[in-house]
Amino acid sequence: MNTSDVTAAIWHKSTYSNGQANCVEVASNLPGIVAVRDSKNPDGPALVFEPGDWAAFVAGVRAGDMDA
Numbered sequence: 001m002n003t004s005d006v007t008a009a010i011w012h013k014s015t016y017s018n019g020q021a022n023c024v025e026v027a028s029n030l031p032g033i034v035a036v037r038d039s040k041n042p043d044g045p046a047l048v049f050e051p052g053d054w055a056a057f058v059a060g061v062r063a064g065d066m067d068a
Contacts, residue, residue: 006035006046013039028054 009027017023017039025042027035034054037046049057060066 006030006037006048009035009046011037011042026054 006027008030010029011025011027013023013025023039025037025039027037027046028051032051034049034051035046036049036054038044
């Protein structure tokens with residue numbers, strides 16, 4: 001699969017978004033990649049990550065490593 005091909009993505013918003021449009025959506029159903037896009041621009045570009053890199057980022061966020 002071409003890593004830039006996200007046409008089969010099933011996008012999910014965080015439950016913390018409370019239905020707001022200002023959030024990111026994540027698709028983890030694609031083989032070998034995790035795609036992330038801006039929910040305000042669903043037809044725009046998506047960032048693509050390897051699953052291990054995405055998991056490390058999420059773990060860092062949960063641990064507070066990204067807090068200002």
